[in-house]
Amino acid sequence: IHNPYIKNHTYSNRGMSLEEELNETNEYYSAADIACIHKKPTPLQIVKVDYPQRSAAVVREAYFKQPSTTDYNGVYKGRYIDFEAKETKNKTSFPLQNLHLHQIEHMKQILQHGGIAFVIIKFTFHNEIYFLDAKHMIEYWERQTNGGRKSVTKQEIETKGYLIKCGYRPRVDYLHVLDTLYFS
Amino acid sequence: IHNPYIKNHTYSNRGMSLEEELNETNEYYSAADIACIHKKPTPLQIVKVDYPQRSAAVVREAYFKQPSTTDYNGVYKGRYIDFEAKETKNKTSFPLQNLHLHQIEHMKQILQHGGIAFVIIKFTFHNEIYFLDAKHMIEYWERQTNGGRKSVTKQEIETKGYLIKCGYRPRVDYLHVLDTLYFS
Ligand SMILES: [Mg+2]
Numbered sequence: 001i002h003n004p005y006i007k008n009h010t011y012s013n014r015g016m017s018l019e020e021e022l023n024e025t026n027e028y029y030s031a032a033d034i035a036c037i038h039k040k041p042t043p044l045q046i047v048k049v050d051y052p053q054r055s056a057a058v059v060r061e062a063y064f065k066q067p068s069t070t071d072y073n074g075v076y077k078g079r080y081i082d083f084e085a086k087e088t089k090n091k092t093s094f095p096l097q098n099l100h101l102h103q104i105e106h107m108k109q110i111l112q113h114g115g116i117a118f119v120i121i122k123f124t125f126h127n128e129i130y131f132l133d134a135k136h137m138i139e140y141w142e143r144q145t146n147g148g149r150k151s152v153t154k155q156e157i158e159t160k161g162y163l164i165k166c167g168y169r170p171r172v173d174y175l176h177v178l179d180t181l182y183f184s
Numbered sequence: 185i186h187n188p189y190i191k192n193h194t195y196s197n198r199g200m201s202l203e204e205e206l207n208e209t210n211e212y213y214s215a216a217d218i219a220c221i222h223k224k225p226t227p228l229q230i231v232k233v234d235y236p237q238r239s240a241a242v243v244r245e246a247y248f249k250q251p252s253t254t255d256y257n258g259v260y261k262g263r264y265i266d267f268e269a270k271e272t273k274n275k276t277s278f279p280l281q282n283l284h285l286h287q288i289e290h291m292k293q294i295l296q297h298g299g300i301a302f303v304i305i306k307f308t309f310h311n312e313i314y315f316l317d318a319k320h321m322i323e324y325w326e327r328q329t330n331g332g333r334k335s336v337t338k339q340e341i342e343t344k345g346y347l348i349k350c351g352y353r354p355r356v357d358y359l360h361v362l363d364t365l366y367f368s
């Protein structure tokens with residue numbers, strides 16, 4: 001069942017970030033009553049807020065916090081869904097420095113509690129988007145911890161992961177991969 | 185099985201907000217490997233960011249956005265968990281203006297996809313925290329839409345909901361209610 005999808009350059013839509021593509025995908029899933037999955041807001045440490053009279057409160061000083069969890073979560077066919085999305089310009093591998101230890105620990109916890117966790121990786125040069133189950137990403141992370149390579153090769157991702165079919169609606173049909181892996 | 189819990193004033197901890205109590209509860213659930221449930225970051229519309237040399241990016245202008253979903257979500261025993269937490273100083277009812285239409289629609293979606301959705305309501309005057317399943321809150325919302333009362337009486341919440349046992353660890357044991365309702 002590996003890589004059953006044909007890459008569709010027609011809908012590649014250069015210039016749209018992976019996050020925008022996924023948000024559009026999730027809006028489609030929601031509108032079509034397929035799933036309810038959302039991006040979490042960016043975590044900010046708010047330091048100073050002004051409360052001007054007769055108008056809305058304004059945040060005047062805030063800092064980006066390192067995320068302790070992942071980008072997206074929600075529910076699909078009764079199951080808890082949780083994933084991190086990452087783009088890389090790298091042509092041959094995915095550098096593990098794109099992830100944080102907290103995120104790996106979070107994915108481990110999700111698996112432990114019976115949720116479905118994965119990473120969506122876009123190789124922007126190739127314009128290919130892959131689905132990689134969290135259990136594999138955790139293995140690669142631990143390989144690094146044990147002195148192994150600091151990245152996952154594209155070939156490894158092609159072998160253990162799945163190329164996600166991209167199209168018009170949904171734009172990045174990652175739930176189709178889940179159907180194959182978890183719901184069939 | 186209604187209200188099986190004895191209110192415990194010892195741990196009432198006046199001065200701690202419901203959000204703080206729930207964050208502490210969720211940290212306990214996580215550390216004890218019981219569940220993985222987190223508060224979503226506050227959604228902000230970021231307008232202006234400064235990038236000072238040699239130091240972290242600073243958000244200089246941002247506005248609080250009306251949340252389109254709920255406060256908390258995560259996974260417990262394989263199920264998707266989603267809830268909104270609200271405090272009221274009102275002694276006899278919970279005003280529905282504390283919720284937004286978007287949040288009600290979100291809860292409907294969660295139920296539709298097989299998730300577990302609910303509201304946690306704290307009556308600060310009484311120092312009581314209730315669990316109310318989303319299906320009931322949706323009914324009360326629709327009653328209002330159909331010209332009915334603009335609040336849910338405390339008595340209705342006592343009848344349809346469950347008083348949550350408060351203690352030391354976990355502080356607000358809402359998963360105990362879920363065990364009774366969904367896992368027994
Ligand atoms: Mg990301």
Ligand SMILES: [Mg+2]
Pocket residue numbers: 255268269270
């Ligand atoms: Mg709230």
